Amino acid sequence: xxxxxxxxxxxxxxxxxxxxxxxxxxxxxxxxxxxxxxxxxxxxxxxxxxxxxxxxxxxxxxxxxxxxxxxxxxxxxxxxxxxxxxxxxxxxxxxxxxxxxxxxxxxxxxxxxxxxxxxxxxxxxxxxxxxxxxxxxxxxxxxxxxxxxxxxxxxxxxxxxxxxxxxxxxxxxxxxxxxxxxxxxxxxxxxxxxxxxxxxxxxxxxxxxxxxxxxxxxxxxxxxxxxxxxxxxxxxxxxxxxxxxxxxxxxxxxxxxxxxxxxxxxxxxxxxxxxxxxxxxxxxxxxxxxxxxxxx
Numbered sequence: 001x002x003x004x005x006x007x008x009x010x011x012x013x014x015x016x017x018x019x020x021x022x023x024x025x026x027x028x029x030x031x032x033x034x035x036x037x038x039x040x041x042x043x044x045x046x047x048x049x050x051x052x053x054x055x056x057x058x059x060x061x062x063x064x065x066x067x068x069x070x071x072x073x074x075x076x077x078x079x080x081x082x083x084x085x086x087x088x089x090x091x092x093x094x095x096x097x098x099x100x101x102x103x104x105x106x107x108x109x110x111x112x113x114x115x116x117x118x119x120x121x122x123x124x125x126x127x128x129x130x131x132x133x134x135x136x137x138x139x140x141x142x143x144x145x146x147x148x149x150x151x152x153x154x155x156x157x158x159x160x161x162x163x164x165x166x167x168x169x170x171x172x173x174x175x176x177x178x179x180x181x182x183x184x185x186x187x188x189x190x191x192x193x194x195x196x197x198x199x200x201x202x203x204x205x206x207x208x209x210x211x212x213x214x215x216x217x218x219x220x221x222x223x224x225x226x227x228x229x230x231x232x233x234x235x236x237x238x239x240x241x242x243x244x245x246x247x248x249x250x251x252x253x254x255x256x257x258x259x260x261x262x263x264x265x266x267x268x269x270x271x272x273x274x275x276x277x278x279x280x281x282x283x284x285x286x287x288x289x290x291x292x293x294x295x296x
Contacts, residue, residue, distance in 0.1 A: 016201040
């Protein structure tokens with residue numbers, strides 16, 4: 001299969017490219033910069049130059065492929081709503097050239113949009129804070145599926161971990177270094193669902209190979225790791241005291257990530273495992289943190 005991948009040089013996307021190539025697929029990755037193009041060529045992939053704003057390039061990449069994995073997103077939170085609209089336009093541009101072809105399109109979303117406080121499965125409707133524009137990716141993909149396209153959502157956990165991560169966990173570690181304490185919120189029994197980037201990459205490939213049969217997949221390896229256990233391993237690695245921060249002070253202590261670190265967000269991948277015969281094999285989050293590479 002010839003696969004077009006957006007976000008192909010990112011933390012997760014680069015793992016997806018390697019997994020596809022190892023499975024014998026041909027890969028063309030979207031590259032915005034010369035360095036990105038060189039990285040794709042070095043990995044053994046072909047290059048489609050362009051960006052999420054370049055709808056013609058996206059359409060060309062999708063048109064010449066047998067399937068599309070859309071992982072790219074512009075992570076400039078000062079223009080978050082605008083970037084979500086850009087993402088919608090990108091999904092629509094690729095969907096237009098795939099319409100009537102029976103070629104699968106897998107679009108990335110997140111389990112953080114799901115209702116909190118209970119274990120949610122793949123059929124759970126998203127329910128983030130009112131008016132969160134990031135749900136446009138799910139809305140747009142549902143629109144395409146209703147038009148007959150093989151379009152599916154891959155929901156990722158708030159923490160996709162592994163060497164080179166630059167998401168929430170490094171941010172929490174950075175706060176611990178700055179404050180001199182490793183903190184959790186309240187009793188710390190709220191949980192995050194997690195997955196290793198290599199396991200997530202395999203889930204994308206399997207969903208694509210299956211033809212995007214189901215509307216939504218969950219690339220979740222661990223249903224829920226308590227934030228207290230995360231804070232404890234960070235404290236041990238940095239030799240810092242571990243403390244509780246009251247919920248009303250989470251924003252002051254953690255900054256904007258305080259909202260996310262306060263969430264109770266368990267999620268299941270039971271159906272995804274059944275549908276795709278996907279079984280995560282990489283280390284869990286705590287074991288990954290204990291290896292020490294996050295603290296170098």
